[in-house]
Amino acid sequence: MGGVLHAKASLDVNFVIVKNVLAGKYKWALNTLKKPIVTINWLSQCWNEHRNVPQDSFRVLPFSGLMISVTRIPADERKEIEKLITENGGKYSAELTKKCTHLISDISFYDS
Known part of the structure; x- marks a missing residue:
């Protein structure tokens, strides 16, 4: 679908996928990157629909994983x-x- 996977932290991303708020990259994305933080379900939905779907319903909630x-x-x-x-x-x-x-x-x- 034309995306690029960055396995390491990079400022050149449009969104970050994490499991929960305990992930180290969650804090980095929240405080430094200030980009949307979503679950892997968002990526799956994009794949299923063959398009970039809205991220709101896939955002990582503040207590996810706690x-x-x-x-x-x-x-x-x-x-x-x-x-x-x-x-x-x-x-x-x-x-x-x-x-x-x-x-x-x-x-x-x-x-x-």
């Missing part, structure tokens, strides 16, 4: 946090396990 748990957060707020995590591509875990990549805590919740 497993997030919470502690010291009131129950009513936990539901809202869970919703925000999943809407933004992450996975919520009610339990803190080794699979969790991030923990959200309100240290002042029990201090008052």
Whole structure:
């Protein structure tokens, strides 16, 4: 389809394909390149349709690849946090396990 694959970081690209936000090139693309960051599904869709399809529905969401748990957060707020995590591509875990990549805590919740 006429594209060029750059296996190494290059400023001469139109978009970057990553699996999730944990990929090193994600941060580089976000902070340095400021170009669209998409999943491999975008490339597959372009191939299937034999054209450059819009990238919006294939963009990498801010929590893609993250497993997030919470502690010291009131129950009513936990539901809202869970919703925000999943809407933004992450996975919520009610339990803190080794699979969790991030923990959200309100240290002042029990201090008052």
